[in-house]
Amino acid sequence: MNLVTKIMINKKNIIISTIPLMMLLGLLGACKKFLPTDRDTFNTQARFTQTIYKPVMGRTTVMGDNFDSQSSSLPLTFKIVNIRNSDGLSAPELIKPFDVLVWKKAYFGTEKSIAEIEAKRVIEKHPLFEIREHSGEFIMWAASNSSIIKALPDSGYTFDVEVTNNGGRRYFNNMQLQPYRERKYEPNSLDPTTGAGTNAAIRPNVINNMKGEITSSNLSSNDVNVYFNRIGDGNSITFRFLDTLSRPIDPAKFKLTDWPNLVHGFNMEKTSTYVKYDVAYPIPLVEIPTAYTTQDGRQARVKFSYDRLGFGGVKEVAEMSFNFSIYEKGAWEIVFWFNRDNPKFSNE
């Protein structure tokens, strides 16, 4: 009997104490809706710091550091909309995806074959002009060229960018894309706007301690012209040296040159008139410092060198170096023409 009442009491007790408890909890739930929602900040003062983009076609260009978010919550989402040409008509050539070569694995400059390099990149479909979804960086892919896309001096394309986060949305209207036509190699003497050649010569970057055969004077970079020739399709690069009479100089005369490591190429073919390598394009493949590039890695660097006994029996180490980039795949030839005097290889 006693036990029964006790149990009943307990039950009652539970009910009595839970009802007000539930009421209290409910009260609090009602208050919560007055709180602000967790929403991103979108500052309408956010802006693109650059509104006209002028990439060079034929090479992959990433145009970054171009958006000032003005303390909006990151990441923002960017989207190119309504891209149109100078006539105001839509531009399908910039919407349609093309085959572009993208990197999948890191290139180190230590790869042992072209196949190993090629295994690190694949072909994907991308529109030629893209915006990175969350960083707002624009990309012009290397597959772009002036036969598809209108290049300067055409006034190019106009487009809008939609920028959003969950706190707001803004359209940045009338941004412009005015691509330069492709320049297949650097340095070059092409007019960037028209693509027409000028007569300016391409010179090597450094010539040191090179004496002229006839004049015995020091040669300078002005004494050498450099020519880039695309002699056909393929995957190679050839270096030739010509004397003042355009006769070939035997590359072997540049005897201190580190021929196997001149460029990141394979299957070196060295004759008395040229040196040829199988290479992967573009050159350099990736703009990182490697054994084959300048210190900043932006361009490939070739260095030809020899030594001789100079006046008074002094050993003179002569060198000529040249920094360059080639963006289009092909069988390329780089010719160094000594226009004033030939280098003196023999001892004094």
Add this chain to the structure above:
Amino acid sequence: MNRRDKNILKLSTLKQNIAMKHLFKYLIFLLVLMTTSAYAQKIVNVKGTVVEKSNNLGLPGVNILSGTPLKSVGSTGGDGSFSINVPENASLVFTYIGFNNQTIKLNGKNVLRVLMQESNNDLKTVVVVGYAPKTKEVATGALTTISGKALQDVPVANVMELLQGKVAGLNIQNNTGSPGARGSIFVRGLSSIEVQGSGNDAFLTPTSPLFVIDGVPLDANTNYEYGFSQGGPGISPLSLIPPEDIEEVTVLKDAQATSLYGSQGAYGVILITTKRGKSKTPIIQYVTSFFVNTPPKLKQVIGGKGERDLRLWQIMNYDTTVYSARQRIDNNPLLSDSLNAFYNNSTDWQNVFYRTTLNQNHNVNASGGDERFNYKVNLGYYDERGIVENTGLKRYSLGMNVLYQPNEKFRLFANVSSALGMSQKGSGNGILQSGVASGSSASSLLPAPSLFSSSGAATGVLIVDNNNKSGNIKTNLEARYQVLKPVSVTSVINYDYNTGTEDTFKPSILNNNSSNVYSYNDRRSTLYNRNMISYAQTFNAVHNVNAYVFNEMYIRNYQAQAVSQVRTPNDQYQGPLGFNAATSRGGVLSSYADSRSAALATQLSYNYDRKYVLDLSYRWDGVSSSGPDVPWSKNPSIGLKWNFNRESWFKNAKWLDYGSLRTTWGKNIVPNGTVFDAFGSYNFSGVYNGSQSIGVGFGNLPNTTLTPTVTTQYNAGLDVGLFEGKYQFTFDTYYKMVDNQIREKTLADHNGFGAVKTNEVSLVNYGYELSLTVRPLAKTSKVNWTVSANGAINKDVLTSLPDRVRQILLDGGATGQAILYRLGVNSLSNVLYNTKGVYASTDAVAVDPATGKRYQTTNGGSTVFFQGGDPYWTDLNGDYKLDGKDLVIAGNSQPMITGGVSSFFSYKNYSVNVNMSYTLRRDILNVPLAERFQNFSNPGGANSLVPIEELQYWKSAGDVALYPNPYDYLRYSAYSPFRYNQTLFQEDGSYLKLNTLTLAYTFDKKFAERLGITSMRVYCTGNNLYTFTNYSGPDPENVSDLGRDNSSGYPSRRSYSLGLNIQF
């Protein structure tokens, strides 16, 4: 001294006179009794003692009643003994405030031992809420009372340390071990988002509740801003209160309870009542304890040859070439010149700075009296030497109070308490001990500190001459006169004066040949006055009305001066003449303040037979820092309570002791800013026409609409007590808005003024609190066991920022640990790089498909590409570059759940008391761990190396590791793998701490009497014994309020004490 002794003597003779008077009364009463009833009944003499059941100590002043109707027949003496003459077989009733009544039928016995049990019925406790005493039963607000007994037996400088984990919703973090400093105290979550400093040294502006000590308000925030943003002795005013003198502490949490503390009460109110005299025979109690403070487990370091070998190994393996490695070693004599006596050491630096100390505490309490006249004198001495060399606190205190009530109509209460704290801060500032931190992490290869070794900074810690004093005197006078039966007038005046001085001398031999005398002094005074008319009446025995009106005013003054003299003549002659005048400074600091506040308040309380309770209050507050356009703030509150156990349906429910449902709403304020923020200032503005001129200060634009911070709080609660105290349960839920927080806004330069302070920041705290007390054993059991547990869940949400922006990012300073204010989420978020792991090999690093480059980062100068062994940080915006745009919001530095568990167990003469506290769901940035790895960033440096072998770090390609490769020191500066602001070092700081464990033994009365004392009790206590945590840093509690584990903080000591409590 002598004079005070005389005073005591005077008091006790007075007391004896009164006792004699009473004796006379009783004799006459007995005579009358004998003459009238001698025929009817035989009168017997009954002797005995009344003891408290929980500790077996005699209870003085217990009232003994007998007869019908009950009449007082005597009371117990100082040792709890009594001797009375009553009719044979009478029934005796023993009553004592706070204890259950005990009824004993004599049945022929004439020697009694009466056990009194503490009342478990919470609602009968009398509390003072809003300056008027009432029982807890008719108090509508959320409040918790802690008996002073729970705060004894543990020697601490600051009594708040002992309240940790005892009150649901009162979050106390003892986050500094510096003697005399106090930890942080939050009532119901965050009240301010203001941050001083940045990065690792960022500190949250303290928002401690208002303390009211015996009616004297004390704002713990003002004089003590962490001893950090200002100079000063760094002694918290709370450290000047001896814990032995505390009778009870009441924590008022909701807006109704704090409503009448209006102009200060927005952060909550803690009432501290000191002991009063209540025994007719004077009692002298002496409490002493000796305690040993030990440093926590110190970090292990690699010493001597081991350290040198590790450095050499790192250089030889990670330098670019063997030549460069050898050069690096050869250029560094610390590494190469191992035979040089200067470098051939294995110094234990931590041992130089940390120590185990023996400390003591003495407290004498003399008290006596009855309702008409009582007095208390408390004399205390506390000496604690810090576990860091050259730090410590000494406290001398003297407090006394007197209550005199010659008749029902008039009552006078006066108290005076004074305290002097003396401290040494070493080379730190009370909170941070950066000198010790840098000194104790010096390389073990360096020689131990001496003036001639290169470790000057380290030596500085030991020989800097630092002496600080903090003095406080509080006086309080309260008079009440009952004009008519229901109407009485009360007037209170009190004055609180604090002064602090700091004197530091840095000798030139360690301060770059430039000695420095620093002398600081400040004074702060508060004058407070309150005049109240109250009315209390009961109509028809069921309608109870209590109303009062009062006015209140504060006058506060503060001024600090400092003198800093550089290049004194020599290290022996420390001024005052001969210093370098060009580089020395001195004068009044700009923190001076002179503020006033005035208030008019009224309260009406009504209850119907104590069943339905209604409290209404309204308060007008004017503070001098409010803008002239809005001088008054109006603070209403309302409280409702339903004591449902008094309903007729529960009439027969014996199992229900009490049950009530209460709800309140109200507003409170806390003044913020200074008078200059509201009114502007005139400053020296340059020389015009050859004379100095005063012009408008263009620093701050006056804001004429500046208001105090306002908290608006809803509270709902439920109290239930079941089965005669077996189960007690309190549940509260609240929704607290903290609006009008002050924040400085910089203005565009064309405005003329630099900045303006506005009230545009708001946040909301909401949460639940639960307290539970269980007495599992039957009342009749010889064993007394009480277990209490409480917990509080608090969430805070930021609801408004200046200019209606949705988020503000605070710069992370040198350590990059940024803080984000963002609406709709917790107020203080960490902003960090998200560490997803460690790259097992270089192939695992993501490659930019367009450029072919690996994921990279730059420090401005040099760029590095990530490789195997580097940390994998999320690239949030997908640009394959790690930079500030990749920071993510991660973590909340504020704890979500806090609470505590305590258990009290007694059997016969033994008792065991255990207190634990816990904090759950809080994020800590583990700076010490980051630094442990960063030590390897420069193998040629002279810092200590802490072994990392037990940590899972990357060693060779293919390793799946938790921590990146620490040895790659050449790339280190470019990518900082162990940067502080990454989620790798954000850890869960949940912990369960065993705060105190006390074992006590009470000697048998007979044994004590043989020694000539009334009672004697010995106890031993361990304090801060162990912390259960998954946190990998040193101590999850010893971190700043913003969750930064600053490795230059003062570690919390562990203490073991042996104490003795004697009563004469």
